[in-house]
Structures are given as structure tokens and as C-alpha cells.
Amino acid sequence: MSIRIVIADDHTMLREGLSQALDSIPDIEVIGTAADGRELLEVLESITPDVILVDIEMPKLSGIGALRRLEGAPPAIVVTMHAEDAQRRKAAAAGAAGFLSKSAPLPDLAAAIRAVASGEQLFDKDTTAEILDQHRQPILDEGAAALTARERELLKLLASGVSGTEDIADQLFISQKTVKNHLASIYEKLAITDRAQAVVEAIRLGINR
Amino acid sequence: MSIRIVIADDHTMLREGLSQALDSIPDIEVIGTAADGRELLEVLESITPDVILVDIEMPKLSGIGALRRLEGAPPAIVVTMHAEDAQRRKAAAAGAAGFLSKSAPLPDLAAAIRAVASGEQLFDKDTTAEILDQHRQPILDEGAAALTARERELLKLLASGVSGTEDIADQLFISQKTVKNHLASIYEKLAITDRAQAVVEAIRLGINR
DNA sequence: GGTCGAATGGGTCGTACGGCCTATTGAGAT
DNA sequence: ATCTCAATAGGCCGTACGACCCATTCGACC
Numbered sequence: 001m002s003i004r005i006v007i008a009d010d011h012t013m014l015r016e017g018l019s020q021a022l023d024s025i026p027d028i029e030v031i032g033t034a035a036d037g038r039e040l041l042e043v044l045e046s047i048t049p050d051v052i053l054v055d056i057e058m059p060k061l062s063g064i065g066a067l068r069r070l071e072g073a074p075p076a077i078v079v080t081m082h083a084e085d086a087q088r089r090k091a092a093a094a095g096a097a098g099f100l101s102k103s104a105p106l107p108d109l110a111a112a113i114r115a116v117a118s119g120e121q122l123f124d125k126d127t128t129a130e131i132l133d134q135h136r137q138p139i140l141d142e143g144a145a146a147l148t149a150r151e152r153e154l155l156k157l158l159a160s161g162v163s164g165t166e167d168i169a170d171q172l173f174i175s176q177k178t179v180k181n182h183l184a185s186i187y188e189k190l191a192i193t194d195r196a197q198a199v200v201e202a203i204r205l206g207i208n209r
Numbered sequence: 210m211s212i213r214i215v216i217a218d219d220h221t222m223l224r225e226g227l228s229q230a231l232d233s234i235p236d237i238e239v240i241g242t243a244a245d246g247r248e249l250l251e252v253l254e255s256i257t258p259d260v261i262l263v264d265i266e267m268p269k270l271s272g273i274g275a276l277r278r279l280e281g282a283p284p285a286i287v288v289t290m291h292a293e294d295a296q297r298r299k300a301a302a303a304g305a306a307g308f309l310s311k312s313a314p315l316p317d318l319a320a321a322i323r324a325v326a327s328g329e330q331l332f333d334k335d336t337t338a339e340i341l342d343q344h345r346q347p348i349l350d351e352g353a354a355a356l357t358a359r360e361r362e363l364l365k366l367l368a369s370g371v372s373g374t375e376d377i378a379d380q381l382f383i384s385q386k387t388v389k390n391h392l393a394s395i396y397e398k399l400a401i402t403d404r405a406q407a408v409v410e411a412i413r414l415g416i417n418r
Numbered sequence: 419g420g421t422c423g424a425a426t427g428g429g430t431c432g433t434a435c436g437g438c439c440t441a442t443t444g445a446g447a448t
Numbered sequence: 449a450t451c452t453c454a455a456t457a458g459g460c461c462g463t464a465c466g467a468c469c470c471a472t473t474c475g476a477c478c
Contacts (some may be wrong), residue, residue, distance in 0.1 A: 010312060013312075017231075184466070383455085390457075
């Protein structure tokens with residue numbers, strides 16, 4: 001019996017390419033794909049894989065955000081382009097069973113899939129200890145999924161170069177005070193402190209355009 | 210006779226996955242891969258494909274940089290995660306024959322490979338017109354070229370989330386005043402007014418990472 | 419019917435930010 | 449030998465920004 005998996009990634013080339021490569025491995029079978037977080041949730045309503053492979057950076061709903069809403073039903077492996085510690089911790093906190101960089105070799109990915117399918121939790125070295133810390137302080141993490149629609153609109157404007165309070169207010173037809181309030185809320189949710197960092201996060205999360 | 214291609218991308222999953230997916234297409238054959246720009250140059254010394262597939266974002270030597278050194282020997286298709294206009298123009302200027310987002314469907318990629326292999330230049334919709342504009346006005350937003358090395362370092366930091374004057378100063382080992390001076394110079398050259406816009410431009414120009 | 423969060427808005431306060439001007443040093447170009 | 453410019457740094461000033469308070473409205477959910 002082969003391991004059935006679902007792949008979620010917004011880049012078609014990686015999604016389809018990886019899908020075909022994994023399918024060619026005897027004991028692995030790709031039974032579904034999704035181009036963003038929401039699509040992943042939809043797909044999982046009808047089919048139930050043994051393992052989920054999700055990218056962090058996805059439009060609409062990030063991989064981390066999707067994982068939080070899944071409550072770890074099927075075990076998930078999070079893959080990302082930028083293997084940063086912060087992301088790894090967020091992934092662990094969101095209930096991911098594994099974490100891999102997209103630069104990892106295919107055999108490693110296959111091994112990770114088999115390990116996770118058999119119930120193992122795989123995180124490099126002492127990540128487990130960090131997860132415990134996360135549990136003790138279940139505070140801030142997530143972010144993108146926690147943002148409201150209006151907050152995302154604001155980020156989108158910021159990422160397109162509209163940085164002044166007045167300019168933003170004019171384009172959204174709200175008062176300058178409301179703009180500052182929304183920004184304050186965004187800062188708190190994303191654990192940042194100013195507009196420049198907001199732009200960085202917006203683009204990293206794919207909120208632009 | 211099938212079309213022989215070489216794939217260059219630093220993310221193993223995409224490189225191997227795409228390689229396998231393309232290889233399964235009857236008239237396409239992957240004869241080599243590379244994990245970065247330099248490796249691509251090495252590979253091309255021993256083998257000569259009909260088409261090259263290169264990612265822009267790669268360590269050591271970017272896809273664009275590699276293309277410049279190749280002088281368009283075999284035609285190349287540039288693929289990227291963020292389909293920004295600036296990158297598309299740079300790719301065209303560097304001698305690329307085609308440009309595609311990683312979000313493009315596989316059939317489109319295959320079609321692009323076939324077209325390029327037969328000598329066509331393919332750029333989505335009216336990119337060709339833009340290229341002509343480029344020739345007419347070789348300096349359009351050459352603000353990027355006008356930036357000094359130090360200014361680019363500053364932008365890189367900004368784009369990575371280091372936004373405070375003190376934080377930037379500490380990382381560059383200069384005074385806070387010098388940081389503000391450099392920023393003022395950047396604002397003038399790029400015709401912007403604050404750090405948030407600087408982050409937008411930095412990423413648009415590919416100064417990040 | 420009551421609670422909660424999203425979206426809207428107000429006020430105050432301290433400070434970091436950006437505009438503007440000047441100055442010194444050293445490297446590279448003419 | 450002169451000149452330009454990048455990189456460094458200081459001062460001054462006005463204001464936009466971010467932190468911390470709070471209030472109202474409306475819809476969703478229980």
C-alpha cells in the first residue's frame with residue numbers, strides 16, 4: 001500500500017513537477033494538488049491523504065494559516081524557499097510534523113514523507129525543545145491568516161508604494177486615524193514595528209498586487 | 210529528434226521535479242541540471258543543449274548574470290517566482306529568449322521550450338514593444354544603476370526587515386547620521402520619500418537577499 | 419439577548435524620521 | 449595637480465509616525 005499525499009504550492013512548475021517526480025516513486029502516490037491555502041482546505045474536504053506537503057508562501061491563505069485551521073488532521077510537511085528559524089518555529093507551532101527547505105534533495109523529501117506517514121515527528125536536532133517553548137507561550141505566531149480583509153488591503157497599498165497616512169486614507173475612503181489603527185493592529189499581529197517592515201512582510205506573504 | 214534542455218535552479222525540489230516532468234514529455238529531453246549560475250556555466254562547457262531554463266534567484270551567480278556571460282549561445286528561457294516587470298526587462302536585456310513565471314502551467318512551459326528551440330523570441334503579450342522602448346530609451350529607471358554600493362547595502366538591509374536607523378547603523382558600523390544621509394541620497398535617486406517605499410523599490414529592483 | 423470581533427473614529431504624547439545645509443576624507447579621473 | 453564624487457559625520461527643524469488610551473456601530477455567532 002502506497003503513501004497517499006496532497007501537494008499545495010502556488011508555483012505550478014514546482015507543484016506539477018514535484019507531483020510527477022514523487023508519483024514515480026513506487027511507494028508514494030500523489031492524490032491531489034492545490035495552488036493556495038484555501039484550495040488546500042477545499043481539497044481536504046473531499047479526500048484524505050496520509051501526508052500533506054505545503055508551501056509556506058502562498059496567496060490567499062498561507063501554508064501556516066491553512067495548517068492552523070486543520071488542527072493536524074493528516075500529518076503535514078512544510079516546505080519553503082527561505083529556510084529561516086522563525087518559519088520553522090511557526091510551522092512547528094502550527095502543528096507541522098516536518099519542515100524542509102526546497103533546496104533539500106528529493107531522496108530526503110521522500111524519506112521525510114515516509115517517516116511522517118509512519119507517525120514520526122521530524123525536526124532537525126533541538127527544534128523539539130523550541131516547540132515546547134512555543135506551547136508554554138502560545139502567543140504571537142501565524143500572522144497572515146490572522147489578518148482581516150481590511151488589513152490586507154492596507155498591506156497591499158503599502159506594498160505598491162502608497163506609504164503616507166493621508167494617501168492610504170484617501171484611497172480607502174477612511175480617516176487617517178483609522179489607517180493608523182489598522183496599521184497598529186497589523187504591527188501587533190505580524191510582530192513588527194513600522195511600515196518598512198510591513199512592506200517586507202506583505203511581499204513575503206504574497207499580499208502584493 | 211527531441212529538444213535537449215538544461216535546467217538551472219537552486220531549489221532541488223523544483224529542479225529535480227521539473228526535470229522529471231519535462232523528461233516525460235516525448236519531444237523534450239533533460240540532458241543536464243545546475244544548482245547555481247556558476248555550475249550552469251561549467252555544465253555548458255561540456256554539453257550544449259538546444260534550450261536553457263534558468264531561474265533568476267540563485268546563489269553565487271544569478272540567472273541574469275549567467276546569461277550575460279553566455280552571450281546567448283543556446284537560447285534561454287528565464288523563470289522566476291516573482292514575475293516583476295523589472296526582472297522581465299532585465300531578462301530581455303540579458304539576451305533571454307523567453308520569460309515565464311513559476312506559476313505558469315506546465316503545458317505553457319513546454320510550448321515555450323518548443324517555440325524557443327525553433328528560434329522564436331517569446332515574451333508574454335506586449336513585452337516586445339517594451340523591449341523596443343528599452344532600445345529607444347536605454348535609461349528608463351536607471352535609478353538602480355545610479356545607486357552606489359553602500360546605498361545598495363542599505364537597501365538590502367531594509368528589504369530584510371532592518372528598518373530602524375540605529376539597527377542599520379549597527380550592522381554597517383557607521384553612525385546613525387550617515388545612515389540618514391545615505392537614505393536621503395537613495396530617496397532622491399529613486400524619486401521616493403520614505404523607507405516603506407524604499408523596500409518596495411529594493412524588491413522590485415531585486416536588491417534583496 | 420448577549421457577546422465578540424471588525425471597522426470606523428478620536429485624543430495625546432514622545433520620538434524617530436525626513437528635509438536642508440555644511441564639512442572632511444580619500445580614491446579615481448582628467 | 450585639480451576635480452569630482454562616494455562615504456563619512458554633525459546640526460537644526462517640523463512633522464509624520466507609532467504607542468497607548470478609549471468610544472461607537474454593525475454583523476455574526478451562541
